[in-house]
Amino acid sequence: MHGFSEENERLAQQILDYALDRMKLDPVPLDGPKTYDELWQAVGETITASGIGGERALQLFDDVLSRACISVDHPRNLSFIPAAPTEESTLFDLVVGASSVYGGSWLEGSGAVFAENQALRWLSDLAGFPSEAGGVFAQGGTLGNLSALVTARHAANERRGSRPQRWVVACSADAHSSVEHAARVMDIDILRVPSDELGRLTGADLEAALVGRDADDVFAVLATGGTTNYGVVDDLAGIAQVCRDRQLWMHVDGAYGLAGLAAPSVRALFAGIEHADSFIVDPHKWLFAPFDACALVYRDPELARATHTQHAGYLEALVGGEWNPSDYAVHLSRRARGLPFWFSLAANGTAAYETAVEQTLTVAGQAEDLIAALPFVELVRPRQLSVLVFRRIGWTPQEYQDWSESLLKAHFAFVMPSRHGEETVARFAIVNPRTSREDIAAILETMA
Ligand SMILES: Cc1ncc(COP(=O)(O)O)c(C=O)c1O
Numbered sequence: 509m510h511g512f513s514e515e516n517e518r519l520a521q522q523i524l525d526y527a528l529d530r531m532k533l534d535p536v537p538l539d540g541p542k543t544y545d546e547l548w549q550a551v552g553e554t555i556t557a558s559g560i561g562g563e564r565a566l567q568l569f570d571d572v573l574s575r576a577c578i579s580v581d582h583p584r585n586l587s588f589i590p591a592a593p594t595e596e597s598t599l600f601d602l603v604v605g606a607s608s609v610y611g612g613s614w615l616e617g618s619g620a621v622f623a624e625n626q627a628l629r630w631l632s633d634l635a636g637f638p639s640e641a642g643g644v645f646a647q648g649g650t651l652g653n654l655s656a657l658v659t660a661r662h663a664a665n666e667r668r669g670s671r672p673q674r675w676v677v678a679c680s681a682d683a684h685s686s687v688e689h690a691a692r693v694m695d696i697d698i699l700r701v702p703s704d705e706l707g708r709l710t711g712a713d714l715e716a717a718l719v720g721r722d723a724d725d726v727f728a729v730l731a732t733g734g735t736t737n738y739g740v741v742d743d744l745a746g747i748a749q750v751c752r753d754r755q756l757w758m759h760v761d762g763a764y765g766l767a768g769l770a771a772p773s774v775r776a777l778f779a780g781i782e783h784a785d786s787f788i789v790d791p792h793k794w795l796f797a798p799f800d801a802c803a804l805v806y807r808d809p810e811l812a813r814a815t816h817t818q819h820a821g822y823l824e825a826l827v828g829g830e831w832n833p834s835d836y837a838v839h840l841s842r843r844a845r846g847l848p849f850w851f852s853l854a855a856n857g858t859a860a861y862e863t864a865v866e867q868t869l870t871v872a873g874q875a876e877d878l879i880a881a882l883p884f885v886e887l888v889r890p891r892q893l894s895v896l897v898f899r900r901i902g903w904t905p906q907e908y909q910d911w912s913e914s915l916l917k918a919h920f921a922f923v924m925p926s927r928h929g930e931e932t933v934a935r936f937a938i939v940n941p942r943t944s945r946e947d948i949a950a951i952l953e954t955m956a
Pocket of ligand 1: 649686734761
């Protein structure tokens with residue numbers, strides 16, 4: 509099992525061939541879920557005392573298991589927030605796996621951490637953060653939001669003499685479900701401020717909600733830079749002003765939308781982010797990296813270090829290292845998960861990222877025009893980024909469900925219905941530069 513054998517040599521070739529073949533597929537097959545019984549029938553038990561051999565396990569993955577997983581990078585996969593890793597990022601993911609890098613400390617992973625930090629710097633500069641800003645690639649947006657809020661609460665505990673019975677974080681009605689999760693984990697409450705008619709949290713509404721409270725229990729505001737369901741950006745400048753006036757931590761959840769900072773056509777929507785205390789953006793969403801990576805950046809990383817550094821006898825040797833990524837989020841051991849993103853950014857250059865994000869925005873604009881031109885569909889809210897929410901006039905929830913299932917069953921497209929209030933609606937999330945106007949038109953045609 510340890511020690512490179514001739515058999516490993518053969519297996520390496522097969523695995524590289526598989527990876528190359530998968531990358532060359534154009535388009536990739538959409539594939540789809542199978543039932544447990546179907547998978548059991550096809551695969552059976554794979555864990556045995558003597559092992560089934562790498563070749564057989566790879567064959568099962570290629571023939572059955574991988575085909576029971578929906579391809580997130582299919583150009584007509586527009587559900588949830590899909591992904592579209594670049595060739596370079598996918599290839600480098602293989603390298604990261606083969607390199608046995610520990611990405612938690614500078615001592616063990618300085619080269620990797622140096623490169624990851626350059627990628628974080630690009631994002632930090634796009635947001636207009638100061639040169640001392642920094643952070644870490646955490647596992648995902650959920651963990652990034654949690655880590656930022658834990659830092660914000662720690663800072664509030666340190667700054668304010670007295671503590672309320674329960675701390676409160678304010679956010680909009682449209683903020684991502686991970687905020688609820690973070691609040692449960694942290695045992696804090698949420699102040700949900702109603703969104704305006706566009707789905708945004710505004711500074712004025714935030715101020716009105718805070719003025720009405722007698723307790724000084726709000727420690728942070730979580731603003732959203734691109735809501736998941738609608739792709740709408742909160743009034744970051746207005747929120748920043750309220751946070752400055754009231755000395756509240758401003759965190760921007762841009763897990764999906766902050767990739768828009770790379771695109772000149774929508775950058776102005778994020779005005780005000782430069783005043784935030786922290787933000788997240790997931791390269792595995794709209795920045796063309798493989799799962800799973802969330803860039804978490806703090807204006808003052810020292811506050812995060814004071815919050816998240818773990819202390820133990822065996823770890824003391826690491827204290828004071830140049831930059832220990834484990835000090836900036838809820839984690840210790842970590843894969844250097846920012847490296848595929850860094851490699852692609854270094855190889856392609858930032859201009860290619862601008863072009864790719866703009867391409868998806870162009871197609872989102874074309875989708876908007878197509879929807880406006882068709883008599884049987886209509887947008888439920890104006891589009892800001894690359895998410896479109898629209899209704900098929902006259903359809904019942906069941907009709908949306910049947911339509912969505914039939915598209916997937918035919919391996920044609922993956923478009924899950926969503927909700928707009930109580931109403932079932934359709935939703936496109938376009939983050940793949942390979943998605944074309946023709947793809948969108950073909951999907952809309954199936955709703956006629
Ligand atoms: C705005 C926003 N925040 C947070 C998350 C959670 O990110 P993750 O799935 O990487 O945990 C998402 C996921 O879609 C999101 O859209």
